[in-house]
Amino acid sequence: MGSRTEVGVIGSAVFAPRDPGRMSLEEALHAVTKHALHDAGIGIDDIDGIVVAANDQLDGRAISIMAASGSVGGVGRDILSTPSGSEHAFVLASLRVRSGMYRTQLVVSWSPLEVDSISETQRLSNDPYYHRALPLDDLSSHALQANALEAKVPGLRAAAVQVTVTNRRHGALAYPEYAPAPREAVLIAGGKMLRWPITDAMVSQPAFAAVALVLASDEWISGRGNCKTAWVHGLGWATETAYLGDRDLSRLPSLQAAAAQAYQEAGVDAQAPKFDLAEVADATPYQELVALEGLGLCPRAQWVDAAQRDAFGRDGPTPTNLSGGALSFNPVFCTGLMRIAEAANQTRGCAGAHQLPGVKTAVAHGASGFAMQYNTVVVFGQHSRETTQ
Amino acid sequence: MKAPRVGIIGIGQSQFKARRSDANYPELVREAVTLAMGDSGRSLDEIEAVVYSLAPDALLGIGNAERLGVDAVGARNKRFMRINTGGSTGISSLAAAHSHIAAGACELVLVAGADKVGECGDSQTILNKIWDPTYERSLPLGTITMLAMSAIRYMHKYGMTQEDMARIVVKNRAHAALNPNAHLRAPTSIDEVMHSRMIAWPIKLFDACPQSSGGCAMVLASEDYIRRNGLEAVWITGVGHSSESYYIGDRMGIGYSADHADAQALGEACSRAYKMAGVTDPVRQIDTAELYSPFSNTEFHAIEAAGLAPLGQSPRMLREEGCFQIGGRNPVNPSGGVLCANAIAVTAMVRVAEAALQVWGRAGAHQVKGAQRAIASGNGGDHQFFGAMVVEA
Numbered sequence: 001m002g003s004r005t006e007v008g009v010i011g012s013a014v015f016a017p018r019d020p021g022r023m024s025l026e027e028a029l030h031a032v033t034k035h036a037l038h039d040a041g042i043g044i045d046d047i048d049g050i051v052v053a054a055n056d057q058l059d060g061r062a063i064s065i066m067a068a069s070g071s072v073g074g075v076g077r078d079i080l081s082t083p084s085g086s087e088h089a090f091v092l093a094s095l096r097v098r099s100g101m102y103r104t105q106l107v108v109s110w111s112p113l114e115v116d117s118i119s120e121t122q123r124l125s126n127d128p129y130y131h132r133a134l135p136l137d138d139l140s141s142h143a144l145q146a147n148a149l150e151a152k153v154p155g156l157r158a159a160a161v162q163v164t165v166t167n168r169r170h171g172a173l174a175y176p177e178y179a180p181a182p183r184e185a186v187l188i189a190g191g192k193m194l195r196w197p198i199t200d201a202m203v204s205q206p207a208f209a210a211v212a213l214v215l216a217s218d219e220w221i222s223g224r225g226n227c228k229t230a231w232v233h234g235l236g237w238a239t240e241t242a243y244l245g246d247r248d249l250s251r252l253p254s255l256q257a258a259a260a261q262a263y264q265e266a267g268v269d270a271q272a273p274k275f276d277l278a279e280v281a282d283a284t285p286y287q288e289l290v291a292l293e294g295l296g297l298c299p300r301a302q303w304v305d306a307a308q309r310d311a312f313g314r315d316g317p318t319p320t321n322l323s324g325g326a327l328s329f330n331p332v333f334c335t336g337l338m339r340i341a342e343a344a345n346q347t348r349g350c351a352g353a354h355q356l357p358g359v360k361t362a363v364a365h366g367a368s369g370f371a372m373q374y375n376t377v378v379v380f381g382q383h384s385r386e387t388t389q
Numbered sequence: 390m391k392a393p394r395v396g397i398i399g400i401g402q403s404q405f406k407a408r409r410s411d412a413n414y415p416e417l418v419r420e421a422v423t424l425a426m427g428d429s430g431r432s433l434d435e436i437e438a439v440v441y442s443l444a445p446d447a448l449l450g451i452g453n454a455e456r457l458g459v460d461a462v463g464a465r466n467k468r469f470m471r472i473n474t475g476g477s478t479g480i481s482s483l484a485a486a487h488s489h490i491a492a493g494a495c496e497l498v499l500v501a502g503a504d505k506v507g508e509c510g511d512s513q514t515i516l517n518k519i520w521d522p523t524y525e526r527s528l529p530l531g532t533i534t535m536l537a538m539s540a541i542r543y544m545h546k547y548g549m550t551q552e553d554m555a556r557i558v559v560k561n562r563a564h565a566a567l568n569p570n571a572h573l574r575a576p577t578s579i580d581e582v583m584h585s586r587m588i589a590w591p592i593k594l595f596d597a598c599p600q601s602s603g604g605c606a607m608v609l610a611s612e613d614y615i616r617r618n619g620l621e622a623v624w625i626t627g628v629g630h631s632s633e634s635y636y637i638g639d640r641m642g643i644g645y646s647a648d649h650a651d652a653q654a655l656g657e658a659c660s661r662a663y664k665m666a667g668v669t670d671p672v673r674q675i676d677t678a679e680l681y682s683p684f685s686n687t688e689f690h691a692i693e694a695a696g697l698a699p700l701g702q703s704p705r706m707l708r709e710e711g712c713f714q715i716g717g718r719n720p721v722n723p724s725g726g727v728l729c730a731n732a733i734a735v736t737a738m739v740r741v742a743e744a745a746l747q748v749w750g751r752a753g754a755h756q757v758k759g760a761q762r763a764i765a766s767g768n769g770g771d772h773q774f775f776g777a778m779v780v781e782a
Contacts, residue, residue, distance in 0.1 A: 004493050057452040062445040062518040063475040066635050066770045075646065076657065078630035080481050084455055084471035092470065092485055099491035124452035239469040242456040257466045369456055
């Protein structure tokens with residue numbers, strides 16, 4: 001694979017918020033596409049193919065890619081959709097460029113919020129016979145996962161509160177306009193209980209966002225010159241089974257599998273991975289910790305101590321979610337692609353107020369589904385793999 | 390850069406029926422997977438990635454229903470993603486799997502799915518929900534009325550008659566009678582089609598596809614893997630996709646972006662697939678075609694988009710020359726096509742599967758003699774997303 005096509009992220013954009021009374025979803029998708037192309041310094045004519053990710057139930061359309069097609073420039077183009085996860089859209093777009101059949105790809109995902117009840121919508125994902133009668137939505141599944149973790153790791157709740165504090169601090173710097181939730185430990189721990197042990201202050205309210213990235217091949221990038229690029233060094237993605245009863249919710253073997261794939265591709269030592277920063281799934285603070293373990297960045301035995309030492313803070317040894325993560329800004333469904341975009345922007349040196357100086361490598365992790373069923377890992381580098389090797 | 394060749398080494402499909410009360414949704418997927426894995430001679434443990442083919446999950450009544458299929462396809466702790474481009478999902482899923490292998494990320498990829506359209510109640514009620522809730526959903530739009538308007542436009546533009554449409558049904562039913570997996574296998578006549586119940590003028594009951602239940606799975610492998618293991622294979626040599634606008638209104642009236650009579654984006658998808666495969670003269674170089682045509686009228690514009698007839702000429706070429714029947718110049722839908730089985734999530738995959746069986750020489754009673762190169766297509770959304778694939782022996 002030494003001569004394979006290398007893939008880089010050369011542009012990205014996030015569009016939020018949106019007033020549904022003044023701006024349609026299509027207009028928001030057009031805006032985010034335009035901004036991402038502008039960031040990449042190219043036009044839609046330079047785009048060879050598009051991968052979008054949207055969720056039919058949240059969109060209220062039976063084939064949600066349809067509405068996006070015109071807005072993201074899909075007419076007359078090769079456009080596919082990965083409704084299983086926004087992060088899967090990034091994976092497929094990367095594979096398409098890497099195949100050598102496409103020079104460029106546009107990736108777009110979004111999080112509409114016009115559904116009457118996100119919880120009821122999510123419950124439709126349960127099998128109709130055994131689980132749909134249960135009040136099982138994303139948050140309930142995440143709470144079950146948190147319970148399973150608390151049963152295994154003494155003192156975990158305090159660590160979860162500290163992770164929330166850290167991410168909210170990051171979010172206040174990165175996106176102060178999106179991070180209105182409490183930042184003080186006492187308020188986070190003492191919030192209204194939503195699903196034990198998750199309080200309302202431990203999660204962020206669902207928000208609208210659209211996110212877009214532009215990917216290109218090494219040959220195309222070298223032809224353009226002067227592109228700020230985050231090179232995709234490694235990709236991994238894997239799934240758990242759907243039935244929660246078949247899983248040990250305190251473990252994520254699919255994340256370990258995804259990390260192993262990505263690290264092998266990137267030439268990262270899986271026993272001692274080291275990155276300048278991480279952007280990981282954190283619909284709850286418990287998810288961030290189990291993600292860091294799955295990525296080999298912090299075993300559970302060290303969670304409590306690491307959180308208390310602020311190890312995941314901006315100045316810590318493992319800076320994590322400098323964007324504030326989903327704990328600060330939570331566009332449901334596209335949070336995975338948001339994590340990937342944030343890690344790419346940090347690697348490109350385009351992260352704005354929350355840019356960490358000197359980022360050469362970053363790892364992104366996205367998760368979708370009940371209790372993190374799908375897990376995706378992307379390793380970014382400032383230089384292409386060929387240069388690195 | 391030329392992409393590495395990707396081969397098809399295993400194919401499995403259900404016998405499509407109106408109901409499959411004996412199998413729940415994951416079991417139906419598993420049925421196809423078992424057949425495909427058996428056909429490939431490989432084990433599920435060897436599969437490195439699964440691309441899951443599932444169109445609107447509203448047809449199943451389960452949101453994100455691919456999650457429930459993870460174990461059915463043996464994907465636990467493996468690479469897994471779902472594709473949905475509506476009716477073209479099956480061919481889009483194969484294109485995604487092709488990218489997995491062409492990118493060098495995997496050597497062996499399973500593509501699988503199933504649908505229970507026959508058990509969803511009324512698919513048209515669900516499919517009305519594909520349209521924009523503000524502008525077009527309140528109209529009596531379903532996929533039938535949508536393509537009835539295309540038929541009217543095609544009639545006006547090219548002079549197609551209802552008898553021409555019926556001739557497609559008669560041809561495809563005759564083909565399906567030879568295909569044990571087809572849902573509708575009873576031969577019919579022009580007279581019977583013409584006297585079937587009118588649904589949306591000029592589309593009558595027999596002009597329309599059935600609501601089918603069943604699954605399909607295919608195993609794709611890299612050329613290296615196939616050579617290394619001494620496997621039999623046929624090859625995907627061309628892949629192309631393109632799309633039209635979302636709003637039906639954009640294809641009608643003054644200043645339309647694409648004529649609703651034709652399948653402009655399908656033509657672009659086929660051209661891209663042909664270019665990749667080095668096909669320059671489809672009439673001479675394509676031995677048979679499996680073209681996604683859920684209504685009799687749409688087979689005509691699909692034939693033309695695939696370059697097998699000039700625009701507006703395919704009705705005459707079928708009527709006067711029998712060009713598109715088995716034994717004709719370019720047999721189209723020798724399996725019976727979508728008109729004889731439509732389990733939406735996998736229908737476009739079945740098109741590629743049938744094209745592959747043809748060039749493999751394994752199509753049984755509906756084999757087109759000497760077929761070496763075939764094209765398959767898929768349509769999705771409101772006649773919006775189109776995929777095409779060239780398959781060669």
